[in-house]
Amino acid sequence: MKIYTKSGDKGRTSLATGKRVSKSDLRLEAYGTADELNSFVGWLRSLIVQSKGDWIVRVDEQLGWVQNRLFDLGAILAGSDMPLAEAAVNQLEVWIDEMQLELPELRAFILPGGSDAVSVCHVCRTVVRRLERNMVVWHEETGETVADEVWQFVNRLSDYCFVLARFMAKNLEISVPVWEK
Numbered sequence: 001m002k003i004y005t006k007s008g009d010k011g012r013t014s015l016a017t018g019k020r021v022s023k024s025d026l027r028l029e030a031y032g033t034a035d036e037l038n039s040f041v042g043w044l045r046s047l048i049v050q051s052k053g054d055w056i057v058r059v060d061e062q063l064g065w066v067q068n069r070l071f072d073l074g075a076i077l078a079g080s081d082m083p084l085a086e087a088a089v090n091q092l093e094v095w096i097d098e099m100q101l102e103l104p105e106l107r108a109f110i111l112p113g114g115s116d117a118v119s120v121c122h123v124c125r126t127v128v129r130r131l132e133r134n135m136v137v138w139h140e141e142t143g144e145t146v147a148d149e150v151w152q153f154v155n156r157l158s159d160y161c162f163v164l165a166r167f168m169a170k171n172l173e174i175s176v177p178v179w180e181k
Helices: 026-048 055-077 086-101 116-142 148-171
Strands: 012-014 020-022
Touching (some): 026 116, 055 086, 055 148, 086 148, 116 148
């Protein structure tokens, strides 16, 4: 099978529904951002496996699960009728709560940085937020909707990335920069 179809050579592509749209379509902006995020999560995984500690296997498995859900999310945003289960939102919340138990109370605004892995985790967080904004614009401009679980998943994923950055910094024994007034 050839990788190229030539059907997108003139700036148009097909959604999962078969409908042809411009590659500048707001829906494509949303699922393209989900794809970009998936690539950053893959980069994060490649960075953390170079580290040491019992936590790495657990986080690598979590991030692998996140990558699979991001693929699902991309399909949903492309028009597939597959569901994103509420269980996906609950899973992120469980992981957030587990990591929070091991972290000190947050007493200052954290600046991205400290190590490559922690920085890429913050990049993931900001790309999730852009994905959410893309989804809002798409929804507001077209009136098309996605299930509540999709919105919740994207919002919770940003929280997960923030807590994960703190968790990694703690386990890597890295001092993270904080905002100084």
